[in-house]
Amino acid sequence: MTKKIAIIGASGYTGAELIRLISSHPGMEIAALAANSKAGQTMDQVFPFLRHLDLPQLVTWEQIDFTQIDLCFCALPHKTSQEVISQLPGDMKIVDLSADFRLRDPQAYKKWYGNDHAAVEMQKEAVYGLTEFYRDEIKGARLVAGTGCNAATGQFSLRPLISAGVIGLDDIILDMKCAVSGAGRSLKENLLHAELSEGYNAYAVGGTHRHQGEFDQEFSLLAGRPVQIQFTPHLLPVNRGILSTGYVSGDAQAVHDTFAKAYADEPFIQVLPFGQTPSTHDVRGSNFVHIGVTGDRIQGRAIVVTALDNLCKGSSGQALQNANLMLGLGETEGLMMAPLFP
Structure with a gap:
């Protein structure tokens, strides 16, 4: 039976990406689309690239009849998301794409996002949505973050290495290059074409990026002790993609062997031959992750380079992968499209 899907926040980049992916999904039908700021408009007015699809008109989320919905994606900003989700039916399966339910500790959420959590009981219920590492929990979850x-x-780059104990934990560095779509669709002065193009800059320098909270939470849980990494993101004048270069202490061949073993059966993660490194071009528009490992001229150091599409595997593709599991569908359904090149 085809599963009926609602998307709240359909007028943003991740909402549009969800529609793009679900439109060719064999087991899902988009039954409702909400975007309160653009309610009453059609999707082709908001995103002309979707005009070939027969999609519901945009409404406010309050207008959706959730008794007819099997699963709801919530693609709203943090803080707004928790306020909306807390008002949805208590038995509704939800995949939240915001930051509101990622951090298990309410105090950690307040530290990184600047406000008290308004749905603490739901925060306790949420399952962290990194599919390859929380697959079993996601299958039985009602709310996935x-x-x-x-x-x-960063976690695809480091989790297997921390679990296997093949790298040092006190000198990990992640240097990450990020596409501008990761900042969302809202108008921001620094993202204007004249401000962004032909340039390249670091931001959230010194460990202030909010995703650092997820690194602290997940890596410390894996290691059984506090782990803090150095992480600096950089904004690139490109639309899609993330390229992470990780610097770790450990034997490079052992690092590569660990990845090869850990990801051998993962359909979306490709470990390149030793010495090769990926490009964001290799994964653009897809749900794939490419990981390369090489040694450094300094003995006992390894370099891990990881590429993924921030809108797909980094957000909406991951969300659909999780929804497949929650609805008892094949995990890869709607997600095996080849990357777009050039």
Whole structure:
């Protein structure tokens, strides 16, 4: 039976990406689309690239009849998301793409996002949505919290290595290059074409990026002790993609072997031959992750380069992968499209 899907926040980049993916999904039908600021408009007015699809008109989320919905994606900003989700039916399956349910500790949420959590009981219920590592929990979850796109990239780069104990934990560095779509669709002065193009800059320098909270939470849980990494993101004048370069202490061949073993059966994660590194071009528009490992001229150091599409595997593709599991569908359904190149 085809599952009926609602998307709240359909007028943003992640909402549009969800529509793009679900439109060719064999087991899902988009039954409701909400975007309060654009309610009453059609999707082709908001996103002309979707005009070939027969989609519901945009409404406010309060107008949706959730008794007819099997699963709801919530693609709203943090703080707004928790306010809306707390008012949805208590038995509704939800995949949240915001930051509101990623951090298990309410005090950690307040530290990184600047406000008290307004749905603490639901925060306790949420399952962290990094599919490859929380697959069993996601299958039985009612509420799944999608990861941050930078947080997902960094965790694909480091989780197997921390679990296997093949790298040092006190000198990990992640240098990450991020596409502008990761900042969302809202108008921001620094993202104007004249301000952004032909330039390249670091931001949230010194460990202030909010996704650092996810790194602290997940890596410390894995290691059984506090782990803090150095992480600096950089904004690139490109539309899609994240490229992470990780610097770790450990034997490079052992690092590569660990990845090869950990990801051998993962349909979306490709470990490149030793010495090769990926490009964001290799994964653009897809749900794939490419990971490369090389040694450094300094003995005992390894370099891990990871590429993924921030809007797909880093957000909406991951959300659909989780929804497939929650609805008892094939995990890869609607997600095996080849990357777009060039």
